[in-house]
Amino acid sequence: MSDTMVIRRARDGFRWDGVERLTYKAEADAGFKAITRQVLLKDAGLACELRYFEMAAGGYSSLERHAHVHGVMILHGRGHAMIGTEVRALGPRDLITIPPLTWHQFRATSGEAFGFLCMVNCARDRPQLPSAAEVAALRATPAIAAFLDGTPLV
Amino acid sequence: MSDTMVIRRARDGFRWDGVERLTYKAEADAGFKAITRQVLLKDAGLACELRYFEMAAGGYSSLERHAHVHGVMILHGRGHAMIGTEVRALGPRDLITIPPLTWHQFRATSGEAFGFLCMVNCARDRPQLPSAAEVAALRATPAIAAFLDGTPLV
Numbered sequence: 001m002s003d004t005m006v007i008r009r010a011r012d013g014f015r016w017d018g019v020e021r022l023t024y025k026a027e028a029d030a031g032f033k034a035i036t037r038q039v040l041l042k043d044a045g046l047a048c049e050l051r052y053f054e055m056a057a058g059g060y061s062s063l064e065r066h067a068h069v070h071g072v073m074i075l076h077g078r079g080h081a082m083i084g085t086e087v088r089a090l091g092p093r094d095l096i097t098i099p100p101l102t103w104h105q106f107r108a109t110s111g112e113a114f115g116f117l118c119m120v121n122c123a124r125d126r127p128q129l130p131s132a133a134e135v136a137a138l139r140a141t142p143a144i145a146a147f148l149d150g151t152p153l154v
Numbered sequence: 155m156s157d158t159m160v161i162r163r164a165r166d167g168f169r170w171d172g173v174e175r176l177t178y179k180a181e182a183d184a185g186f187k188a189i190t191r192q193v194l195l196k197d198a199g200l201a202c203e204l205r206y207f208e209m210a211a212g213g214y215s216s217l218e219r220h221a222h223v224h225g226v227m228i229l230h231g232r233g234h235a236m237i238g239t240e241v242r243a244l245g246p247r248d249l250i251t252i253p254p255l256t257w258h259q260f261r262a263t264s265g266e267a268f269g270f271l272c273m274v275n276c277a278r279d280r281p282q283l284p285s286a287a288e289v290a291a292l293r294a295t296p297a298i299a300a301f302l303d304g305t306p307l308v
Contacts, residue, residue, distance in 0.1 A: 004253060005237045005238055005240060005250065005251065005252060005253060005256065006249075006250070006251040007242060007244075007248065007249065007250050008248070008249040008250075009248055009249075010228075010245065010246060010247030010248050010249070014247075016247070016249060019249075040227065040249050041225035041226075041227070041249060041251065041273055043223050043225065043251050045222065045223035045253075045254060045275075046202060046223050046225055046273065046274075046275060047201030047202055047275045047276075047277075048200060048201055048202035048273060048275075050204075050225060050227070050273055068199065069197050069199035069200050071195035071197065071200055071204060072195075073194065073195070073204070073271075074164075083159045084159055086159060088161060090161075091164065092164060093164030093168075093170070094161065094162070094163055094164050095160075095161065095162040095163075095164070095170060095173075095194050095195060096159065096160070096161050096162075097159065097160040097195065097197050098159060099158060099159060099199070100199060102159065117227075117271075119195055119200065119202060119204055119273060120200075121199075121200060121201045121202075122201075123201075
């Protein structure tokens with residue numbers, strides 16, 4: 001456990017001193033685009049981590065699900081999320097809780113960068129990616145098909 | 155564990171739909187002023203909570219310590235924090251990790267509201283308040299005495 005104070009100063013452009021901008025995922029085939037990851041708060045004494053994910057315009061996170069819960073706050077820009085069978089437009093400081101085993105994806109749909117804080121348990125399962133059949137089943141909902149095509153209806 | 159998506163829309167003024175603005179602490183003698191608390195992200199599946207604390211100009215949090223760690227991101231305005239024997243000026247999106255059993259306090263020192271996100275373990279110990287002798291020992295550091303008087307040197 002850290003026993004010294006850590007301060008990481010905010011820099012312009014949603015960067016922070018001493019915080020590395022990381023590849024979003026190691027698996028290049030996990031179906032994402034133009035998204036980065038920064039780990040903002042992580043300590044042996046904290047049971048969760050706080051990460052910041054940012055997509056460039058047109059970027060998106062993996063379409064995935066997992067048993068662990070996501071607690072999200074939008075920090076920067078506007079975009080859309082698919083959560084289960086719902087598609088929602090989101091903007092700064094909106095809060096989202098994503099339940100276990102719920103398909104979800106975030107997309108930067110507004111021609112600008114879109115970034116969010118995501119709180120997760122440090123101990124968590126690995127994400128699952130959908131099969132082709134599962135994607136087809138999701139696309140049967142028109143709002144989801146439009147979202148997955150990058151042109152959300154809402 | 156929640157099994158439905160929860161979205162809480164941001165409103166103006168660092169409020170959120172469905173999020174109650176709470177008394178900072180139940181103990182009125184815990185040495186705080188003009189500060190409120192909102193619980194933004196809390197779920198049976200998450201091992202931490204994310205809260206938002208906001209002080210009006212001149213307000214401050216309790217001077218306290220505890221075994222649990224705080225992970226903090228400034229969200230709104232500028233102010234100062236005392237963490238252990240250090241006093242620091244802080245602004246939007248600065249990150250602070252407060253180690254176990256470290257005296258700390260936040261103050262809205264810039265004539266404006268000052269608000270921060272604070273991530274903590276759901277399972278945590280109760281804060282300890284300093285004795286008069288402990289406050290006197292802290293005040294032996296001039297920068298801390300100035301901070302506690304609301305006129306930080308830095």
